[in-house]
Amino acid sequence: MDNLLEKLNEQQRKAVMHTEGPLLLLAGAGSGKTRVLIHRMAYLIEECGVNPYNILAITFTNKAAGEMRERVDSIIEVGSESIWVSTFHSLCVRILRRYIDRIGYENNFTIYDSDDQKQVVKEVMKRLDIDTKFIKERRALSAISRAKDELITPEEYCASAGNDRERAVIGRIYREYQSQLKKCNALDFDDLIVKTIELFKTNADVLNAYQERFKYIMVDEYQDTNTAQFGLISLLASKYQNLCVVGDDDQSIYKFRGANINNILQFEQVFEDTTVIKLEQNYRSTQNILDVANAVIKNNTYRKEKALWTENKEGEPISLRSFDNGFDEANGIARDIKSKVSVKNIKYSDCAVLYRTNAQSRTFEESFIRENIPYRIFGGINFYQRREIKDILAYLKTIDNAHDDLAVRRILNVPKRGIGAATVSRIMEYAVENDITFYNAMLHVKDIPSIGKAAAKIEAFTYMISSFRSKSTVMSLKDLVIDIINETKYIDYLKEIDEDEDDTNEREQNLDEFISKAVTYEDGAENPNLSEFLEEVALIADIDSMDGSDAVTLMTLHSAKGLEFENVYLVGMEDGLFPSYMSITSDDSTDLEEERRLCYVGITRAKKYLTLSHARMRMMRGETTYNKVSRFVKEIPVELMFSDSGARKSLARDFEMPSPKRENPVKKRTSYVMYDTVFDKPASAGSLGYAVGDTVKHVKFGVGTVTDIVNGGRDYEVTVDFETAGVKKMFATFAKLVKM
DNA sequence: CACAGGTCTCTTTTT
DNA sequence: GAGACCTGTG
Numbered sequence: 001m002d003n004l005l006e007k008l009n010e011q012q013r014k015a016v017m018h019t020e021g022p023l024l025l026l027a028g029a030g031s032g033k034t035r036v037l038i039h040r041m042a043y044l045i046e047e048c049g050v051n052p053y054n055i056l057a058i059t060f061t062n063k064a065a066g067e068m069r070e071r072v073d074s075i076i077e078v079g080s081e082s083i084w085v086s087t088f089h090s091l092c093v094r095i096l097r098r099y100i101d102r103i104g105y106e107n108n109f110t111i112y113d114s115d116d117q118k119q120v121v122k123e124v125m126k127r128l129d130i131d132t133k134f135i136k137e138r139r140a141l142s143a144i145s146r147a148k149d150e151l152i153t154p155e156e157y158c159a160s161a162g163n164d165r166e167r168a169v170i171g172r173i174y175r176e177y178q179s180q181l182k183k184c185n186a187l188d189f190d191d192l193i194v195k196t197i198e199l200f201k202t203n204a205d206v207l208n209a210y211q212e213r214f215k216y217i218m219v220d221e222y223q224d225t226n227t228a229q230f231g232l233i234s235l236l237a238s239k240y241q242n243l244c245v246v247g248d249d250d251q252s253i254y255k256f257r258g259a260n261i262n263n264i265l266q267f268e269q270v271f272e273d274t275t276v277i278k279l280e281q282n283y284r285s286t287q288n289i290l291d292v293a294n295a296v297i298k299n300n301t302y303r304k305e306k307a308l309w310t311e312n313k314e315g316e317p318i319s320l321r322s323f324d325n326g327f328d329e330a331n332g333i334a335r336d337i338k339s340k341v342s343v344k345n346i347k348y349s350d351c352a353v354l355y356r357t358n359a360q361s362r363t364f365e366e367s368f369i370r371e372n373i374p375y376r377i378f379g380g381i382n383f384y385q386r387r388e389i390k391d392i393l394a395y396l397k398t399i400d401n402a403h404d405d406l407a408v409r410r411i412l413n414v415p416k417r418g419i420g421a422a423t424v425s426r427i428m429e430y431a432v433e434n435d436i437t438f439y440n441a442m443l444h445v446k447d448i449p450s451i452g453k454a455a456a457k458i459e460a461f462t463y464m465i466s467s468f469r470s471k472s473t474v475m476s477l478k479d480l481v482i483d484i485i486n487e488t489k490y491i492d493y494l495k496e497i498d499e500d501e502d503d504t505n506e507r508e509q510n511l512d513e514f515i516s517k518a519v520t521y522e523d524g525a526e527n528p529n530l531s532e533f534l535e536e537v538a539l540i541a542d543i544d545s546m547d548g549s550d551a552v553t554l555m556t557l558h559s560a561k562g563l564e565f566e567n568v569y570l571v572g573m574e575d576g577l578f579p580s581y582m583s584i585t586s587d588d589s590t591d592l593e594e595e596r597r598l599c600y601v602g603i604t605r606a607k608k609y610l611t612l613s614h615a616r617m618r619m620m621r622g623e624t625t626y627n628k629v630s631r632f633v634k635e636i637p638v639e640l641m642f643s644d645s646g647a648r649k650s651l652a653r654d655f656e657m658p659s660p661k662r663e664n665p666v667k668k669r670t671s672y673v674m675y676d677t678v679f680d681k682p683a684s685a686g687s688l689g690y691a692v693g694d695t696v697k698h699v700k701f702g703v704g705t706v707t708d709i710v711n712g713g714r715d716y717e718v719t720v721d722f723e724t725a726g727v728k729k730m731f732a733t734f735a736k737l738v739k740m
Numbered sequence: 741c742a743c744a745g746g747t748c749t750c751t752t753t754t755t
Numbered sequence: 756g757a758g759a760c761c762t763g764t765g
Contacts, residue, residue: 060754060755061754061755087755113755114754189754190755256752256753257754257755356752356753379754416743420741452741556752557753558753580752581751583752598753621751621756623756
């Protein structure tokens with residue numbers, strides 16, 4: 001242990017040895033915070049005699065939890081397996097599985113994923129006769145989710161509506177949504193936290209038991225916790241006050257999901273006698289990369305001042321590369337990876353391609369396949385969200401919990417049994433009238449009037465389910481799944497629905513994969529059972545755990561948080577893509593700051609090499625768009641960034657566009673790109689044919705008044721207040737506004 | 741009453 | 756480009 005402590009710097013050591021009382025660790029990117037957490041656990045156990053059983057470490061993602069688990073196990077010799085390393089959500093599930101009956105649910109509740117949530121909201125809105133034109137499902141759903149993050153109940157939400165019509169309507173949806181979930185004995189992701197808090201608040205004995213168990217609590221990525229999560233850990237830690245949270249306000253990137261930055265800023269007020277320790281030495285990146293990161297993040301106004309420094313070498317300048325389009329970008333990056341692998345002692349697994357949106361992954365995937373580069377994509381279409389997997393899961397869920405209406409209805413006519421929408425709505429009506437679940441209504445199918453010949457089909461279905469149910473008590477999980485696939489002739493069904501034989505084969509492979517996952521679960525579990533398996537599946541967001549194989553990592557910037565790579569590519573550095581169009585046009589300036597933090601996260605993933613790239617033309621949602629170089633790129637000092645000859649050429653062309661007659665201004669320069677010089681010479685505003693105050697017409701938005709024209713480099717950003725569409729910001733070249 | 745094919749919309753990030 | 760939704764046909 002002494003040995004272990006020696007490897008830490010002074011601040012880190014301080015943090016490790018501060019074991020009693022609340023501790024706030026402000027840890028910059030790459031400052032070794034995970035290292036500190038793990039050493040702290042080791043110190044608690046080996047030096048302070050703390051029982052590992054009393055330690056709880058909470059992370060944000062499964063990936064992070066898995067990684068921490070691994071590192072904990074490798075450093076701590078005895079008892080590491082008793083430390084509870086978990087995400088917020090899986091912690092709550094484990095607690096609720098034991099005690100949720102105390103607050104009126106059954107312990108075998110199901111967990112609804114976002115598809116399920118959407119479905120429920122849709123039905124609720126239909127039932128309440130709310131036009132989706134006025135309030136979109138997405139909007140209602142995110143409002144509900146925000147409310148839960150803030151621990152606002154449906155009643156409170158409705159009460160606070162006042163004169164706000166929209167809020168009142170959403171309140172009604174929220175209330176109905178919640179009672180629907182209750183009826184189905186289901187919880188959504190947010191409920192997992194909310195209901196655990198409810199359980200603790202109403203059952204002092206349960207809370208006390210967990211307070212006694214978790215005497216030492218550590219929370220990683222604390223900047224991303226929301227109000228509910230903070231409430232939860234506050235409750236748990238309130239007795240012993242041994243709470244250590246680690247975070248970095250510059251890496252807060254989940255505001256859209258309810259993350260509350262005040263949790264960091266106000267921590268010291270909530271927990272008195274908090275010790276604050278800052279970790280500012282970066283061990284990960286070269287000086288150059290760190291300078292780039294600092295140059296970008298300093299443009300944010302809402303942040304705690306920090307001085308991140310490193311003893312690492314300066315390193316190579318980062319590179320900026322331009323491409324004509326997204327395909328060229330992918331090919332160019334693929335070639336660059338190949339050359340780095342062959343020349344620079346870099347492995348494929350040292351490389352990561354990070355993008356803003358999942359949709360960008362596809363181009364890279366295709367390119368990598370062509371170039372024979374091993375790769376692995378994280379996130380995106382989750383394995384467990386694939387149709388065939390969701391179908392089989394729905395069978396398992398129905399067998400496990402017949403209250404789960406959504407699951408039942410998903411498979412009622414899958415494979416096709418000739419049970420159509422009309423029959424389903426008859427059953428639903430009956431279920432609502434009698435206040436019973438969908439499945440129970442089906443059991444009474446004979447009492448449902450006008451259901452006609454469909455009744456026999458329904459009975460056949462419920463008979464099949466109950467026979468699966470009795471089989472499930474004697475069969476292994478693996479055999480049950482195989483039995484379901486065979487009995488329902490599911491493979492034949494796949495052949496029916498897929499035009500393409502390859503698609504069917506892929507789906508079959510996925511089913512095989514699913515079966516092996518079931519086997520893996522059964523082999524690993526102490527007491528394997530269907531409910532627990534379903535719960536594990538529900539909480540796994542992606543096919544986690546980077547296994548050892550040598551492959552390039554492809555993921556969104558969001559999922560990259562907490563990871564590090566020798567060689568990083570930040571691709572699609574274009575205004576409108578990153579920062580996203582939404583954040584540029586938002587009237588809330590903190591949205592753009594969140595994007596910038598995301599950029600900061602991306603940059604600081606790189607240890608040695610960092611490449612930024614952008615495409616001048618890109619296919620986005622079926623349309624060709626021309627985007628400017630990301631404003632974040634322009635925040636990087638030129639002396640830190642190298643652009644190769646191809647990039648220089650295309651950039652020169654790029655910036656020349658507004659004034660075609662001018663000589664190439666970039667040509668005279670060194671290899672560094674001089675943005676400011678170039679940007680000072682755009683087309684004259686007069687060439688637009690309109691000015692601030694003019695009335696203009698837009699093809700889609702109609703008539704409006706120009707309120708602002710901003711010189712954005714090679715194009716103008718025009719703000720127009722439209723009579724019907726409201727205020728919009730757009731690029732002059734594409735807006736094609738006509739003066740009236 | 742079920743199903744197939746055509747039309748429409750909507751796009752960020754995730755446990 | 757993909758998915759949800761609607762409409763016409765068998």
